[in-house]
Amino acid sequence: GAGVSQTPSNKVTEKGKYVELRCDPISGHTALYWYRQSLGQGPEFLIYFQGTGAADDSGLPNDRFFAVRPEGSVSTLKIQRTERGDSAVYLCASSLMMYTEAFFGQGTRLTVV
Amino acid sequence: SQQGEEDPQALSIQEGENATMNCSYKTSINNLQWYRQNSGRGLVHLILIRSNEREKHSGRLRVTLDTSKKSSSLLITASRAADTASYFCATDGSDAGGTSYGKLTFGQGTILTVHP
Numbered sequence: 215g216a217g218v219s220q221t222p223s224n225k226v227t228e229k230g231k232y233v234e235l236r237c238d239p240i241s242g243h244t245a246l247y248w249y250r251q252s253l254g255q256g257p258e259f260l261i262y263f264q265g266t267g268a269a270d271d272s273g274l275p276n277d278r279f280f281a282v283r284p285e286g287s288v289s290t291l292k293i294q295r296t297e298r299g300d301s302a303v304y305l306c307a308s309s310l311m312m313y314t315e316a317f318f319g320q321g322t323r324l325t326v327v
Numbered sequence: 328s329q330q331g332e333e334d335p336q337a338l339s340i341q342e343g344e345n346a347t348m349n350c351s352y353k354t355s356i357n358n359l360q361w362y363r364q365n366s367g368r369g370l371v372h373l374i375l376i377r378s379n380e381r382e383k384h385s386g387r388l389r390v391t392l393d394t395s396k397k398s399s400s401l402l403i404t405a406s407r408a409a410d411t412a413s414y415f416c417a418t419d420g421s422d423a424g425g426t427s428y429g430k431l432t433f434g435q436g437t438i439l440t441v442h443p
Contacts, residue, residue, distance in 0.1 A: 218369075245429070247430065247431070249433075255435060255436075256415050256433035256434050256435045256436050257370070257415070257417075257433045258433075259430050259431070259432060259433075262429060262430050264429065269429055270429060270430055273430075303368065305369070305370070307370075314375075315360060315372045315375050316360075316372065316431060317372065318362075318369045318370040318371070318372075319369055320368045320369040321368050321369055
């Protein structure tokens with residue numbers, strides 16, 4: 215596609231539920247990143263993939279968060295047993311390779327009620 | 328943790344004036360990037376400056392980098408109301424050997440308001 219696509223754009227879920235957030239990167243981009251942004255803050259790094267493997271998952275806050283990229287393209291961020299504190303905009307970005315400019319999707323606004 | 332710290336947190340100017348935003352960081356970097364964000368959603372890449380570069384231009388944007396002071400500045404000349412947005416610096420940090428960590432670390436951002 216022309217840009218990074220994230221679905222859904224908005225997600226409201228109840229506390230304790232499981233959610234999946236999807237990211238379709240720009241075709242051919244090998245690096246894919248997930249960030250989380252709370253109101254008034256800068257994006258906070260969660261995890262990044264180089265190809266299919268998670269090159270760095272040090273930003274995942276706890277073991278309720280998990281992300282996959284099985285074929286080196288689409289990625290899914292999975293959150294188990296959601297908590298109200300998980301409410302934020304989840305941003306995905308991709309880049310042609312490491313160390314180059316990253317292109318961001320419009321984000322998924324997750325609200326846990 | 329957030330490495331980049333932007334200054335000021337908020338900037339309000341009139342159309343036609345120049346806007347300058349600063350960014351400081353703490354570790355070694357491979358490059359530093361500036362992004363713009365409207366309405367709290369997707370970020371748009373503005374410019375990338377590598378650690379061995381000191382200045383870069385793109386249209387009305389001018390970025391400087393001083394690695395000895397671990398700081399960068401973004402200058403927007405002849406600002407327009409459409410420039411109103413949040414601006415973030417992001418660093419591609421590296422270890423002491425110059426190996427990139429491969430991820431971008433963002434600052435808290437500067438909210439720029441340009442009044443018509």
